[in-house]
Amino acid sequence: MFDEEEYTLIGRQGITRKRIKRKGILRILYKICFILIIIFSTYFITKNYLIEVEENNEDVINISQSQDIPKDSKLYQIENFFPVNGNNTKGPITINRLKDNGKKTNMYDKILNITENNLDSFYYDYATFNILDQELRMKDEYFCETEGYRKEYEIKCPNYYHIAIDKAFYGRYARDLSHCTENDNGEEIPLSNLIHIKNMVTNCGKEYTSYFKETCNGYENCRIVPSLSFFRNSCRELFKYMYIKYRCVKDKEIKKPNFAITMFANNVKPNSIYENSISEFYQYANINNYSFFLNNKRYDNDRSLYYMKINTIIETMIYGLKTKEFDWVFWVDCDTALSNPNIKLEVFVPTDSDIHLIFAEDKNGLNAGIFLLRVHSWTLNFLMRAKSYQYFNKEEDLYFVDQAAINNALVAGHEERHYIIVPEDWFNTWFDDIKPNSFVYHFSGRDINKNKESARFRELMNSNPNWCASLTNKKLRKDVLDYYEKNKDVNKRKKLSVQH
Numbered sequence: 001m002f003d004e005e006e007y008t009l010i011g012r013q014g015i016t017r018k019r020i021k022r023k024g025i026l027r028i029l030y031k032i033c034f035i036l037i038i039i040f041s042t043y044f045i046t047k048n049y050l051i052e053v054e055e056n057n058e059d060v061i062n063i064s065q066s067q068d069i070p071k072d073s074k075l076y077q078i079e080n081f082f083p084v085n086g087n088n089t090k091g092p093i094t095i096n097r098l099k100d101n102g103k104k105t106n107m108y109d110k111i112l113n114i115t116e117n118n119l120d121s122f123y124y125d126y127a128t129f130n131i132l133d134q135e136l137r138m139k140d141e142y143f144c145e146t147e148g149y150r151k152e153y154e155i156k157c158p159n160y161y162h163i164a165i166d167k168a169f170y171g172r173y174a175r176d177l178s179h180c181t182e183n184d185n186g187e188e189i190p191l192s193n194l195i196h197i198k199n200m201v202t203n204c205g206k207e208y209t210s211y212f213k214e215t216c217n218g219y220e221n222c223r224i225v226p227s228l229s230f231f232r233n234s235c236r237e238l239f240k241y242m243y244i245k246y247r248c249v250k251d252k253e254i255k256k257p258n259f260a261i262t263m264f265a266n267n268v269k270p271n272s273i274y275e276n277s278i279s280e281f282y283q284y285a286n287i288n289n290y291s292f293f294l295n296n297k298r299y300d301n302d303r304s305l306y307y308m309k310i311n312t313i314i315e316t317m318i319y320g321l322k323t324k325e326f327d328w329v330f331w332v333d334c335d336t337a338l339s340n341p342n343i344k345l346e347v348f349v350p351t352d353s354d355i356h357l358i359f360a361e362d363k364n365g366l367n368a369g370i371f372l373l374r375v376h377s378w379t380l381n382f383l384m385r386a387k388s389y390q391y392f393n394k395e396e397d398l399y400f401v402d403q404a405a406i407n408n409a410l411v412a413g414h415e416e417r418h419y420i421i422v423p424e425d426w427f428n429t430w431f432d433d434i435k436p437n438s439f440v441y442h443f444s445g446r447d448i449n450k451n452k453e454s455a456r457f458r459e460l461m462n463s464n465p466n467w468c469a470s471l472t473n474k475k476l477r478k479d480v481l482d483y484y485e486k487n488k489d490v491n492k493r494k495k496l497s498v499q500h
Helices: 004-066 126-130 191-198 209-216 273-288 307-323 377-391 401-412 450-462 473-486
Strands: 135-137 141-144 153-156 161-172 204-207 221-224 241-250 259-264 291-295 328-332 336-338 357-362 365-374 419-422 440-442
Touching: 141 153, 153 241, 161 209, 209 221, 259 273, 259 307, 273 291, 273 336, 273 450, 291 307, 307 328, 307 365, 307 377, 307 401, 336 450, 365 401, 365 419, 365 440, 377 401, 419 473
Parallel strands: 259 291, 259 328, 357 419
Antiparallel strands: 135 241, 141 241, 153 221, 161 204, 161 241, 328 365, 336 440, 357 365
């Protein structure tokens, strides 16, 4: 029998042994947990790697298949997009076939064989064209010199005619006191200048006929700036003018305008509103033989992303001016949905050759989400002004950045002659008013779920087999021409005010 002290000693040793035994079990459990963590981590890493490899392999398949796409296909020029169905470029496109949900709209299935949708039914006016004179002799013009770009002039021909320059002279004809005797401000030129002109024995100036033949011939209108910024000053002491003699020659045939559709989107996700919109307008361009441009790279990081819109349009405009492949550019934001691919852009061409920009009406004045631009040197130079607007107005906060810059540049330049504001339901219908008789819906706004709303719209559209039947090109063209006729007078058109 143990005494108390001995018992206590033995008891403590027993407790120590138990503690050692428990620590050994814990070490084993820790090792098991560690091994399990390693196993599960390895599993998930391997799984993700296999998924990534699978997606990469799909990209490799896509890329290898894209080599079989004809080079004249618009898809050949669009980076990272592939046909949803094999090499079929006449259908929807995607950035990832594996993740595509199969719900993209095939616009080819929406095309209706209706006579009122053909160009002959609404665009070509042969009855008027055939009775026109072959040539129109225009009034000789004397455009008074101006300082810099203070005043611009224009020569133009009516519809179905183009300019043919016969003579251009910058300077002053001898003893000509009948033209340009006042300056830009309406003030009489100095008496000494008038006396000098009266005593002239020979003409003073320089011929610019070849210059204007190169820049004006073949166009409906041509801008002229008689300024030292453009032309050599060979008569410094005289107040000069630009003399233009020209004719309007009838076109050989009714010209069908060509169009380019251009868009910008970076970080496009599969099945998003952006991917669907690109797919729809790519198909629409193919169906109507329009050019299609997609810029998916942001290269200007010093300014708001929204300025990439203006950058992209400038790129397209320069390409159009250089190649003459198209006459109009149709800009489309990617938060849009094409409702009726039967409607052709030719429907919206204005009868006034001075109109270079066509915007849909908006509560702010104009909406720059979807609009048309004429391929013209004026348009290019205007876009440069819009892009640089905030540099020269640093104190202004522009909420709708690109839109306000475009709007305010038009206001500052008093460009009422070159733009027109049209009804929004022509090509920029608000998404909260969904109905079959619209061309394009715009899911604009910062507080909506654009993917959800656009998916709901597409489901509604695709469930109605008669969705595209209620609006035809012929009907819409009539409405468009009526509107242009009512707004022929620039002073009666809707005017813009400054946006912030």
